[in-house]
Amino acid sequence: MADLLTPGAIATIMNGDEYPNPVVQILGTKPVPCKEGQEQRYRLLISDGRHLNSYTMLATQLTPMLQQGELVDYTIIKITNHLVTKINKNDDKGPTRILVIIDLVVVKHGSEVGEKIGNPCHAGDTNQPKEAMQPPTTPARPSSSSSSSVSNGTGNRRSIDITHFNSPMASKTHPIVSLSPYQNNWVIKARVMTKSPIRTWSNAKGEGKLFSVDLVDESGEIRATGFRDAVDKFYELLEENKVYLISKCQLKMANKKFSSLKNDYEMTFTDDTRIVPVEEDDTSIPTIQYNFVKLDAIQDSAAGQLIDFVGVCKAAGDIVNLTSRTTNRELKKRDLTLVDQSKAAVTLTLWGNQAEDFNTDGNPIVAVKGGKVGEFNGGKSVSLIGGSAFHINPDIPEAHRLRGWYDGLAGDTKFTSISASADGGSSGKWCTLAEAIDEKLGYGDKADYFNTYTTVMHVKTDRCVYKACPTPECNKKVIDQNTGQYRCEKCNQEFESFKYRIMLSMNIGDFSGTQWVTLFHDAAEEMLGAKGDQIGRWQEEESSEFGEVFKKITLKPFTLRLRAKVENYGDESRLKMVVMSAKPPDYKDRCRRLVAEIKQLAGLSS
DNA sequence: CCCCCCCC
Numbered sequence: 001m002a003d004l005l006t007p008g009a010i011a012t013i014m015n016g017d018e019y020p021n022p023v024v025q026i027l028g029t030k031p032v033p034c035k036e037g038q039e040q041r042y043r044l045l046i047s048d049g050r051h052l053n054s055y056t057m058l059a060t061q062l063t064p065m066l067q068q069g070e071l072v073d074y075t076i077i078k079i080t081n082h083l084v085t086k087i088n089k090n091d092d093k094g095p096t097r098i099l100v101i102i103d104l105v106v107v108k109h110g111s112e113v114g115e116k117i118g119n120p121c122h123a124g125d126t127n128q129p130k131e132a133m134q135p136p137t138t139p140a141r142p143s144s145s146s147s148s149s150v151s152n153g154t155g156n157r158r159s160i161d162i163t164h165f166n167s168p169m170a171s172k173t174h175p176i177v178s179l180s181p182y183q184n185n186w187v188i189k190a191r192v193m194t195k196s197p198i199r200t201w202s203n204a205k206g207e208g209k210l211f212s213v214d215l216v217d218e219s220g221e222i223r224a225t226g227f228r229d230a231v232d233k234f235y236e237l238l239e240e241n242k243v244y245l246i247s248k249c250q251l252k253m254a255n256k257k258f259s260s261l262k263n264d265y266e267m268t269f270t271d272d273t274r275i276v277p278v279e280e281d282d283t284s285i286p287t288i289q290y291n292f293v294k295l296d297a298i299q300d301s302a303a304g305q306l307i308d309f310v311g312v313c314k315a316a317g318d319i320v321n322l323t324s325r326t327t328n329r330e331l332k333k334r335d336l337t338l339v340d341q342s343k344a345a346v347t348l349t350l351w352g353n354q355a356e357d358f359n360t361d362g363n364p365i366v367a368v369k370g371g372k373v374g375e376f377n378g379g380k381s382v383s384l385i386g387g388s389a390f391h392i393n394p395d396i397p398e399a400h401r402l403r404g405w406y407d408g409l410a411g412d413t414k415f416t417s418i419s420a421s422a423d424g425g426s427s428g429k430w431c432t433l434a435e436a437i438d439e440k441l442g443y444g445d446k447a448d449y450f451n452t453y454t455t456v457m458h459v460k461t462d463r464c465v466y467k468a469c470p471t472p473e474c475n476k477k478v479i480d481q482n483t484g485q486y487r488c489e490k491c492n493q494e495f496e497s498f499k500y501r502i503m504l505s506m507n508i509g510d511f512s513g514t515q516w517v518t519l520f521h522d523a524a525e526e527m528l529g530a531k532g533d534q535i536g537r538w539q540e541e542e543s544s545e546f547g548e549v550f551k552k553i554t555l556k557p558f559t560l561r562l563r564a565k566v567e568n569y570g571d572e573s574r575l576k577m578v579v580m581s582a583k584p585p586d587y588k589d590r591c592r593r594l595v596a597e598i599k600q601l602a603g604l605s606s
Numbered sequence: 607c608c609c610c611c612c613c614c
Contacts, residue, residue, distance in 0.1 A: 201608055210608055227607055258609050268607085324612040331612055351611070376614070385611050420614090 002117050004076050004107060007050035011123045013084060014053060014097050022082075023107060024048045025117050026075045029066060032057070042066055044101070047116070051123035056099045059180075060264040065104075074110035076117075079103075085183040102177060173245065175219030179265060181251040189278065190215035190222075191243045193288040194369070194389040198231055213238050214261060214369075214389070215246070216289050223259050223266040223387075224249060230269040237275060243285050248272040258387050260306035260370035262291065288389065290369055292398060296344035298382065299418040303375040307382070310367040310398050311338030312406045314345065314415070316360040332356060335381075338366055339415050341405055347381040347419035349374075354390060363406060365399040367391045377580065378449030378563070379420030414592070420449070430593060434512030442564030442575050450564070453585055455557050457507040457514055459550040464505075464524075465536045467498040475501050475521070500536030502528075508560070517562065519579045527553060527582035559583045 009022035028045035040063060044056040058066060065071055081103035086095035174186040193214040200209045212225040224246070226234050238244065249267035259266065269275075290308040293301070301307055315337040322331050334355035336348045348366065350358055369389040371382040384390055393399065430451045431439065441448035469476045469488035478486035478498050485494045502524040507516050521532055528535070530549050538546035561580040566573050 199608075199610095201610085203608090205607070208607065212608085225608075255609065320613075322613050324610095327610070327612065329610095329612070333613065335614095349613080372611085383611075383613095386609080387611095 001076075001108070001113060002049055005047070005049035005117060007048050007118075009048045010046070010051040010053045010099075011048075013082070013099060014055075014123060016084060016097075021078050021080055022048060023076060023078045025113070026071055026073060026077060026110065027052070027116060027120075028054075028073060029058075029071060044071075046099075047118070047120035049118040050120055052120045053099060053123065055096060056101065057182075059100055059102045059177075061177075062101065062104065065106075070106055070109070072110040074113040074115060076107040076113060077101075078105045078107050080105055083178050085180075087182060098182065100178075100180070100182075173217075176215065176217045176222050176263070177219035179222065179251055179267070181265065184248065184251075187245055187247040188215070188217060189243065189245055189282065189285060190217045191285045191287060192238050192240050193221065195235075195238055195240050196386065198235060199386070211235055212387075214259075216287070217285055220263055221261045221289055222263045223254065223261055224269060225266065226269040229271075230273070234269060234273075234275055237277065241287065243278040243282050245274075245276045245278060247274050256306070257304070258306075258385075260291070260308060260387075288369065288391070288394075290367060290396070290398075292367075294342040294344070295338060295340045295346045296342035296416070296418065298346050298373060298380050299344070301373045301380065303373055303380070305373045306370045306385075306387075307373060308367075308369045309338075309340075309346075309371065309382070310365060310394075310396075310402060311340045311346070311348075312402055313337070313360060313364050313366050314339045316358065319355055334358060336360075336366065337417075337419075339406075340402060343413075343415050345415035345417045345419070347379075347417075349381065349383040350390075351384060354384060358392075364392050365394065365402050367394045367396070367399060377420035378447065379418060381419040432512040433508070433510050433515045436515075436562070436564060436577075437513065437575075442566050442577070447563050447565040449561065449580070451559065451561050452510065453557065453590055454508040454510045454560055455555060456553050457509045457555070459507075459554060460505040461547070461550050465500045465502050465532060465539060467536075468501040470495050470497050470499050477501075500532040502532045502535065504528075508558075515577055517560075517577045517579050519582075523579045523581055527558065527579070557585045559585050 004023055005025060006019070006023045009019045009024065012019040013022065024046040025048075026044055027047050029042050032041045032043050041060060042058045042063060043054070044058060045052060045054045046056050058071075071077070079101050083100050083102060085098050085100055087098055172187075173189040176188055176190060179186060179188065193216050195213045196211050198209055198211045201207060208228045209231050210225055210227045211231055212223055214221060214223050248270060250270050251265045251267050254261070254263060254266040290310070292308050292310055295309060295311055298307065298309065313336050317335040319332055319334045322333065323329070324331055332352055332355045334350045336350065336358070337345050338348050339345045348368065348371065367390075368382065368384065370385070370387050372385045372388070374381050374383050433452060433454065436450055436452070441450060466477050467480065467486060468474075469478050469491055471488070471491055474488060474491055476488055476490040478488050478495065481487055481494065484496060486496075486498045487494045501521045502519070503521070504519040504524045505516060506519065507514055509515070519527060525531060528549050529552075535546065535549060538549070560582050563578045563580050565576055567576045
């Protein structure tokens, strides 16, 4: 096993020399104390069989590997990408060199190794004679596939001694992936993917203005923000799609809530920050980088997550004006329906100018970076937020593929909507009543929604309408004072009128079983095809119409959208199902689903 | 140092 290691590698690296793909053994790991809210970082003790090094850090993107148990003690790893950085400790011993592992491959898991290899000792300092530090004549086999996309021709070692930034021709730049708060002596050569508008803020802590740019190079991406003076200094200089040499920024932990960029850090421009445009466009620097997910995967994304995706705009709603309930601001929004090859359809909400300026002609391709997943009525949708990038018909392979796919699509192609429409329209799964019970729908933390074909077995008509507070937003039952006045306890007010509200209980059934369900006002009106006030008056007048309205739906089939949720009453819990919407059955759709199900059961589905 | 990003 000892021959797996590359003795001498540690000394070579810590002396500042190059050593490709060193293979070392992990002999210890420990978390580094960090501030609250910061991502945990780990320090390692490694051995190359000859020397130990405890000044080794794991790049944060490798933290999950460690936390998942892949980097236990005795594990042998090949370091496929690393950098050496100096930190000044507050003593007189001069700077300490830290080895930062950026990428690695597990050669042999610690459980298979089970012991310390050789008898390594702490290397002296870097003042040892250089001759003693040369790598062996047969270094470890080069890595065939490093997961890092860095290929700037400088090998694995990241030079850290770039101080010649005075010249924009500075040839040695650092990959974005290597930036960390531990080291500020770097220059990156990066392209501006997107630039935000200037925004102002005003809060208890003060006021100011800011903007941010998302930067990219071959190795990765990072967001940079300029505040106040930095806005005046850099906003005009930085243009989308142009390449710049940038140095002397402050790095801090990124808040993933506001950026989908693949970087644990983000940077802030400081008074020392230098930004120099690169006049000749360097085509080796990529343009915007997307981490696309297929639209059907959005179904499984958590609300609040930021995602990148691309789709064809199949349909667009009107521009809608509304007032924010929380901020009272006037808002404009527009919902687009996007589709892709996964046959999923998802709603993308545009706001403000983007809603107004969007042109639906020719079913444009829409690419989004950093769209925010939302949840409504059991469906998932995406909304553009401040940090999102939004590109129409981008010149990227995925967009061309989508265009070709969509243009060749049969006109009657069906898509599965994973977003709920505002009218409670269909989305999500279909199942029978028995399947809903078997699958324990409604037993999770959140309510479950499903669609079902069912027949109305029985409607309970007693107490199905009640007199409610006439205030538009209040639907509380009023107390009839029998003086022509109706009292609402919630509004603490008496009114001369009321409105009828419906709350209906009914039993529904299909071949698999039956279920008691509740319908509130809007769904009940939809299903009964009559207004609550009308039904209330029929009841008052003891009109035969009252009975007729319920008879009309009894033993009739419907497509229902149901909400299932367990509710607790004291120590008793009961599964409650509420009808969100009721539509006459679409037999064509019903048949299509049954045929698909039969094919699947028969093993004939493709 | 922002970090609000809205609605059904």
